[in-house]
Amino acid sequence: MNNGIRIRPARNAELPTLARLIENQLPDMMAGRKRPANIEKHLASLIPDKSLILATRGNRLAGLTAVDIDHALILACYLDPETASPETPKQLFKAAEQLALSYGIRKLGCQVKKQVSGFIKSMGYRTGSEAGDSPTPVLEKDLLDGADPELIALIKLQDELGIPADYGIRYRMCLQPEAKTLVPVGRDIFDRDQRLVPAAATAWTRLQTAASGHAIELKLVSAFRGVNYQANLFRRKLEQGQSIDDILKVSAPPGYSEHHSGQAIDVTTPGIKPLEPEFGETKAYRWLRSNAGIYGFKESYPRENRHGIAWEPWHWRYHHRPGL
Numbered sequence: 001m002n003n004g005i006r007i008r009p010a011r012n013a014e015l016p017t018l019a020r021l022i023e024n025q026l027p028d029m030m031a032g033r034k035r036p037a038n039i040e041k042h043l044a045s046l047i048p049d050k051s052l053i054l055a056t057r058g059n060r061l062a063g064l065t066a067v068d069i070d071h072a073l074i075l076a077c078y079l080d081p082e083t084a085s086p087e088t089p090k091q092l093f094k095a096a097e098q099l100a101l102s103y104g105i106r107k108l109g110c111q112v113k114k115q116v117s118g119f120i121k122s123m124g125y126r127t128g129s130e131a132g133d134s135p136t137p138v139l140e141k142d143l144l145d146g147a148d149p150e151l152i153a154l155i156k157l158q159d160e161l162g163i164p165a166d167y168g169i170r171y172r173m174c175l176q177p178e179a180k181t182l183v184p185v186g187r188d189i190f191d192r193d194q195r196l197v198p199a200a201a202t203a204w205t206r207l208q209t210a211a212s213g214h215a216i217e218l219k220l221v222s223a224f225r226g227v228n229y230q231a232n233l234f235r236r237k238l239e240q241g242q243s244i245d246d247i248l249k250v251s252a253p254p255g256y257s258e259h260h261s262g263q264a265i266d267v268t269t270p271g272i273k274p275l276e277p278e279f280g281e282t283k284a285y286r287w288l289r290s291n292a293g294i295y296g297f298k299e300s301y302p303r304e305n306r307h308g309i310a311w312e313p314w315h316w317r318y319h320h321r322p323g324l
């Protein structure tokens with residue numbers, strides 16, 4: 001929020017309008033890239049990653065940026081000179097950097113027009129290692145430079161455990177900040193105390209009560225798990241001689257588990273082995289599929305999910321929805 005400008009990911013419904021604006025030659029700060037043949041289709045491919053970012057003022061577009069997550073590159077930064085404020089490009093770049101960082105990207109690049117390279121450099125971008133003789137070299141920014149100390153410590157921990165640096169990019173997983181405020185939500189099936197963030201705790205109680213009204217018993221298997229818990233789990237498995245690739249097949253690396261957020265739950269129902277796909281065959285799962293959304297919960301890893309992660313019918317995440 002700055003000068004009435006709002007920064008947010010683009011929505012599907014906005015794509016035709018955005019594609020038209022780009023086709024009409026909205027000025028772009030980036031250089032050296034060909035526009036894709038089908039702009040709308042290209043923009044649509046960015047929506048699931050939230051990597052198409054808009055700056056709006058009221059219902060007018062002030063600018064937009066797009067990040068290529070796979071190549072850690074800012075693809076475009078369009079500005080509408082009539083609606084943008086002088087701060088808008090900075091705000092868009094900051095949002096692009098935060099998004100890249102959330103996928104664990106450490107260095108973000110961009111190829112800019114000569115006349116704006118001074119401005120881009122003022123935001124911490126430097127001529128990249130593969131600059132060559134191109135008239136518009138790739139400029140790079142080290143995103144860890146000046147980053148939150150907690151994040152730097154997390155990246156160090158991941159490196160130390162041998163987690164591939166491109167894990168977030170490869171699986172389209174975002175770093176999950178560890179919840180700070182947690183409240184008790186009772187015991188799990190192993191008789192351990194469990195905690196969630198307050199809004200998720202309230203939603204979970206409502207979900208569980210509603211299920212029991214339909215003769216469905218939902219039981220907690222796990223809720224909040226901190227980064228250290230997950231790191232120790234990895235260390236134990238490594239000590240047992242498992243390879244990092246094998247561990248990653250069944251566990252999210254520390255930093256990427258949704259359980260860090262205090263918004264994710266693993267559930268089961270009596271008579272079913274916890275954390276096994278057979279939960280997906282139960283009445284409880286079918287009830288969740290139809291009703292969990294009412295209480296703000298969503299299945300994070302359904303069958304054939306975009307993360308390429310095995311189906312986890314027991315894993316649900318609370319998504320804060322204002323006005324719910």
Ligand SMILES: [Zn+2]
Binds near residue numbers: 259264265314315316
């Ligand atoms: Zn889970």
